[in-house]
Amino acid sequence: MATEVTKAECTSNLKNVIDALYVLNGKWKLPIVLSLVNAPKRFNEIMKDVEGISPKILAQELKHLEQNELVVRNVYATTPVSIVYEASPYSETLKDVLRALSDWGAGHRKKIIG
Amino acid sequence: MATEVTKAECTSNLKNVIDALYVLNGKWKLPIVLSLVNAPKRFNEIMKDVEGISPKILAQELKHLEQNELVVRNVYATTPVSIVYEASPYSETLKDVLRALSDWGAGHRKKIIG
DNA sequence: GATAGTAGTTTCCCAAAGGAAAGCGATTAC
């Protein structure tokens, strides 16, 4: 059963994690994706949701996430134009990562307080 | 029935993820933990396993992980002393995070190549 | 005595991340 792990598997696990972190690394990328997974939002709504982020960083990270196809930028021809960011279908693949991180963060906070 | 998500849950998910990243952020912490989860290792063995890391960064990150009780440093009174690092029991709680990241990294690589 | 290994430390340096604050063009409300 799955208790045996070969050296090759360990190595590829390591490479996978390093590759994932290469794309997801940083303080804000995953929080932004999570905020948009919860609901599509406009620029200033994300600013309010993800506390502490500056407009410069938010703009920069949204571009990065767009390039990695995790976020879609929708422009609506209202007056004035409204711009709504949403999590892409591909970002669904991050749900396990986000759930695991959220669970761990909650548990770790309890551990530190206690 | 878990399809409904309240605003409060979204917000606390966000806080949890931000807290988790506060501890786990950076290029090397999770790779090091994963390497030690696979098997306890000595300093130079970790260096070989986690490719590209420099001794300075490894020493620094091991200290950080020790302080967060994710890694245990064992000193054996051999001559010369041997120092073996191992994943702590608490680091078991990171298994879901590591598995999710490894899976995502593998999938993302396939997506980029294809 | 020379060489090698172990477990790092030290120094120096560069690049990326990130924060603070101001500004900007367009539009709408008062």
Place this chain on the structure above:
DNA sequence: GTAATCGCTTTCCTTTGGGAAACTACTATC
């Protein structure tokens, strides 16, 4: 006309992350 909102951009600055290389104290081996 004045002020406010939206979605950013620009500038400036500090902090952190991280790489390269040399070096150290100790021990063992040749």
